[in-house]
Amino acid sequence: MAMYSSILVAVSLIWAQLGDLRLVLVALKLALPLLGLALAMMSLAFMAGVSLVVSKLKWLDNAILIMGVIFLVILLALFFPLCFPISSNNRLLRYIFYYPFCLLIYVTKTDPKTD
DSSP, rough: OOHHHHHHHHHHHHHHHGGGGHHHHHHHHHHHHHHHHHHHHHHHHHEEEEEEHTTTTTTHHHHHHHHHHHHHHHHHHHHTGGSSSOSSSHHHHHHHHHHHHHHHHHTTTTOGGGO
């Protein structure tokens, strides 16, 4: 699933470069959820492969599974708000999406002195 969804993302983003603004918006709306799916499935496949290799050491297997699940939860928490409309009338969704949004702003902040 990771490979096929990432191929679809690449094709839709190449398709978006044709210059039509409506086509760009449709391609981005298609590509963003598929990119999230590709990232989640790729990390899940990697986690399963590493877990299979170290399955004789239970403590290491458990540590890898715990780190992988934590990464997947963080990835989904950051990607989930991007797949929904920017403005929402639902107060609960706005409250939930506020903190991942603040985290994304904090992470992408640049130092004005380095520009």
